[in-house]
Amino acid sequence: MILEIVKSFFVMIGKALADQPDAKGNFLDALPESIRAIVSVLLSIVPIMVGFPLLFALTTLLERKGLGRIQNRLGPNRVGKWGILQPVADGLKMVTKEDIVPRNADKLIHFLAPVVLVIPTMLAFAVIPVGRNLVPIDMDAGILFFFAIGASTELTIFMAGWSSRNKYSLLGAMRAIAQMVSYEIPLILSSVAVLMIVGSLSLVDIVNYQDGFIFGFIPRWTVFTPWGLAGCIMFLIAALAESNRSPFDIPEAESEIIAGHLTEYSGFKYALFFLAEYLGMFAISGLGVTLFLGGWHAPFPGLNFVPTYLWFIGKLMLIVCLFIWIRGTLPRLRVDQLLNFAWKFMLPLSLINLVSAAAWHFSAVWDFTGGILVRWMLSAVIIGFPYAWLGRGLAGDKKITLRTYRYAD
């Protein structure tokens, strides 16, 4: 009996790793009836709870190393070969640190904020299709669920900032909320373009739509259409802002307000905030991969033998590396610049992008020779001209010339 369960467990893992459908069926059949439902649920949850925090540990090392190289230094290299054990050392440090609560703090809310924050960030992974048969829930309203869950993290940041009774914390929380509310709109609008074309709110349907190749070699990902490219860029900018990362890290700008809403947190609670921030970044990048970069589909024909979840993780890490690169390159924006950029530039452009997507949708019937080219041009013009016009209009009289750099010899 036990032997059978163990055997079917390994069969299940093998099936899941080899991308086969219904991996857990046999394993569940071998179990007694009474615990089947709960084990089935656990089998969906545990990989998320283990996999993404592991990825988080790897990413912190990657980020520190990458930033180190960009800033012409070595980065962590003391713990293990290439500093590979640095995340473990960081984790131990976080756990053993003293947990300090300010005397005037609202103790209950101060405690609840990091705990409540982790729940929605973990929940967000429930609808993201990681591989061909690896999606925890194929929800009819998957993307709506994602945005609803994402919106509820804003309140916890407010809770953290307000309960600390510290002016820097409160300022950070106000900045964070203003920023997240502003950038949520272009984030949602840029993904609405994809929903319009696909005609479904289910993330599994969106990935299936992007299956196959045009002319046999260009993947049918939405990023290879004009509205998709514009949407993808706007989505990534808004995603950067939503995950409070540089250059949009004014909520925790260390040179201005210490660490914003994190100022009064230490030890494990701080670690929870840190974890939630990175998990949020993974979740939103995963959504970006699903919407624009073809989800788990291979980028070239003939590469289908590679398991699909590896493609997904690869694309996800590509976006994360892009974020690290941006963090190492761009300076922080000012608050007014940040909000102006969201409301005056991103919002109108994301609305116009919807028109571009609509033009693409209604020109789908043009099947004459070169029709696809005309279609492509039309959609590109609809989004391209407003971009140039708006950009010039907002720049005003400012002359932007090539900058010259002088390096120390």
Place this chain on the structure above:
Amino acid sequence: MPIAFAIIAALTVVSAVAAMSLRNLVHCALCLAVAFAGLAALYLQLGAPFAGWAQVLVYIGAVAILIVFAILLTRSDAPSQPTFSRSWIVGVAVALVVFVILARAISSSSPVHNISEAPERPEPTIKAIGNQLMTRYILPLEAMGLLLTAATIGAVIIAMREPKPADAERKQNPS
């Protein structure tokens, strides 16, 4: 299922009562957010995922945020409020009127009377909701869109009307 319903309902009611009776305004706002979440859970339990998630997105993601922002911007040191406001009689009267109207509307609607014959439940998919919104309910949808646009433009105009002090000074004493 009844156990889940009991837990959700108790959570919603308790947090709604707490939202009315706590002394600290921010605590009240947070309790209100919990009550919104409880309502969303009730919608989900009734098999209406769209309504449930829209409730979370709009009420927890926007309305609750708006409330805490308003509290933060209007009062700096969060003074403790008396539990009963002086105009509580008016409040009770308004609440009673709303309750009577809602109760009357619900009791006179058709599902209540046909409850015995187990009405067939159409699957409320997102697609069906979208189709209904774009065909049968297009006029209310457009009216609402117009209203929201007008409100947005109004908000922008109110926010814009802020003469720069330097400009105003220059106009008063041209030198």
